[in-house]
Amino acid sequence: MKKGVKIVTIGGGSSYTPELVEGFIKRYDELPISELWLVDIPAGEEKLNIVGSLAKRMVEKAGLPIEVHLTLDRRAALKDADFVTTQFRVGLLDARAKDERIPLKYNVIGQETNGPGGLLKGLRTIPVILEICKDMEELCPDAWLVNFTNPAGMVTEAVLRYSNIKKVVGLCNVPVGIRMGIAKALEVEPERIQVDFAGLNHMVFGLDVYLDGVSIMDEVIEKMANPDTSVTMKNIVNLGWEPEFLQALKAIPCPYHRYYYKTKEMLEEELEAANTVGTRAEVVKQVEAELFELYKDQELAIKPPQLEKRGGAYYSDAACNLINSIYNDKRDIQPVNTRNNGAIASIEDDSAVEVNCIITKDGPKPISVGDLPVAVRGLVQQIKSFERVGAEAAVTGDYNTALLAMTINPLVPSDKVAKEILDEMLEAHKEYLPQFFQTVEA
Ligand code: G6P
Numbered sequence: 266m267k268k269g270v271k272i273v274t275i276g277g278g279s280s281y282t283p284e285l286v287e288g289f290i291k292r293y294d295e296l297p298i299s300e301l302w303l304v305d306i307p308a309g310e311e312k313l314n315i316v317g318s319l320a321k322r323m324v325e326k327a328g329l330p331i332e333v334h335l336t337l338d339r340r341a342a343l344k345d346a347d348f349v350t351t352q353f354r355v356g357l358l359d360a361r362a363k364d365e366r367i368p369l370k371y372n373v374i375g376q377e378t379n380g381p382g383g384l385l386k387g388l389r390t391i392p393v394i395l396e397i398c399k400d401m402e403e404l405c406p407d408a409w410l411v412n413f414t415n416p417a418g419m420v421t422e423a424v425l426r427y428s429n430i431k432k433v434v435g436l437c438n439v440p441v442g443i444r445m446g447i448a449k450a451l452e453v454e455p456e457r458i459q460v461d462f463a464g465l466n467h468m469v470f471g472l473d474v475y476l477d478g479v480s481i482m483d484e485v486i487e488k489m490a491n492p493d494t495s496v497t498m499k500n501i502v503n504l505g506w507e508p509e510f511l512q513a514l515k516a517i518p519c520p521y522h523r524y525y526y527k528t529k530e531m532l533e534e535e536l537e538a539a540n541t542v543g544t545r546a547e548v549v550k551q552v553e554a555e556l557f558e559l560y561k562d563q564e565l566a567i568k569p570p571q572l573e574k575r576g577g578a579y580y581s582d583a584a585c586n587l588i589n590s591i592y593n594d595k596r597d598i599q600p601v602n603t604r605n606n607g608a609i610a611s612i613e614d615d616s617a618v619e620v621n622c623i624i625t626k627d628g629p630k631p632i633s634v635g636d637l638p639v640a641v642r643g644l645v646q647q648i649k650s651f652e653r654v655g656a657e658a659a660v661t662g663d664y665n666t667a668l669l670a671m672t673i674n675p676l677v678p679s680d681k682v683a684k685e686i687l688d689e690m691l692e693a694h695k696e697y698l699p700q701f702f703q704t705v706e707a
Pocket residue numbers: 377415437438439498499500545546549574575576577578
């Protein structure tokens with residue numbers, strides 16, 4: 266009999282945690298978790314206690330022998346962990362609001378994981394994830410790191426290149442969101458839809474779509490072009506696509522591609538929102554406040570439906586399915602971020618890609634796609650260049666490297682604008698960027 270599974274969730278005070286707990290409860294028979302440790306930092310202690318109490322009520326209601334521990338002591342939690350999930354936001358939503366607002370001043374897309382916002386989130390996040398990796402090497406060297414923290418692509422790339430943790434998988438809910446969106450558009454059960462995913466995180470394409478194993482690409486392209494049936498996430502405005510563009514592309518873009526192939530319209534929408542309802546982070550702060558009020562209710566012992574208002578809905582399916590399949594060596598197919606190993610020809614072997622993988626007890630085995638369509642492989646390579654240079658800047662704290670990353674991002678129009686944005690954003694996030702502002706010891 267296998268011992269009970271120890272799960273550690275760093276960023277345990279997140280409003281998403283009830284979805285993760287629900288996912289573990291649903292799968293307990295196959296995935297017998299004995300300990301769930303929710304870890305946060307002192308600034309998140311109140312949230313940790315609110316969410317942690319709800320997690321305990323959910324487990325108790327399910328009548329399962331899962332010990333739920335709440336702690337600010339990451340090292341105590343990590344000891345002998347089997348899986349470590351990471352879902353933290355350095356600087357919280359206020360930092361994200363700056364990532365979304367400052368680029369708009371320069372007529373550049375302001376977004377959580379793309380463009381200047383994605384770079385600065387990476388610069389804030391990567392040093393923290395690498396510290397977590399160092400703790401894991403010492404305290405749970407055989408554990409799997411399952412990372413949700415954004416920008417998940419750049420973060421997974423950084424862990425692969427700058428840590429000794431090789432058992433790392435980057436996760437996102439965009440692929441499951443695309444599959445659910447196509448099923449909804451076609452009015453069929455999601456289980457009947459399969460998608461050949463390939464690309465990078467938030468830069469992934471559906472190279473083919475199957476209904477009961479039969480390719481239905483033409484029908485799906487027609488649905489994707491129509492704003493009424495096109496696929497998006499709660500956090501991305503649904504602008505549809507030009508039918509002829511998709512018909513020529515012969516692949517399904519992900520919702521985030523709108524920032525690259527509809528930049529003009531998305532920027533107009535962002536500027537309008539920033540001057541009216543607020544940026545996405547400012548809107549989400551309201552949703553967060555509502556959720557935590559709900560979570561305080563001692564009578565609540567389920568994941569509240571209001572959580573579906575967040576863009577990250579269904580992420581627990583991705584996380585729990587992955588952990589379950591590794592633990593049980595299920596060898597099912599899931600889209601995850603992992604070392605390319607030749608799966609996508611135009612991306613280097615040792616970089617992280619988001620692609621369908623066979624999930625085994627030894628982790629994801631990427632399924633080769635040959636290559637991406639000629640029309641889009643250049644953008645994917647450019648974003649991979651951006652991720653690699655951004656990760657290097659995060660690790661070195663070198664200003665020029667950060668400027669190089671900002672300048673080569675396709676959403677930034679020139680090196681001059683890149684420098685203006687970078688200078689303002691580094692200053693705005695100073696307290697979370699010690700690698701750029703550490704004073705040289707006299
Ligand atoms: C999407 C992405 C996540 C992102 C989230 C934002 O689903 O997959 O990586 O963090 O939405 O949602 P929010 O509700 O915070 O804007």
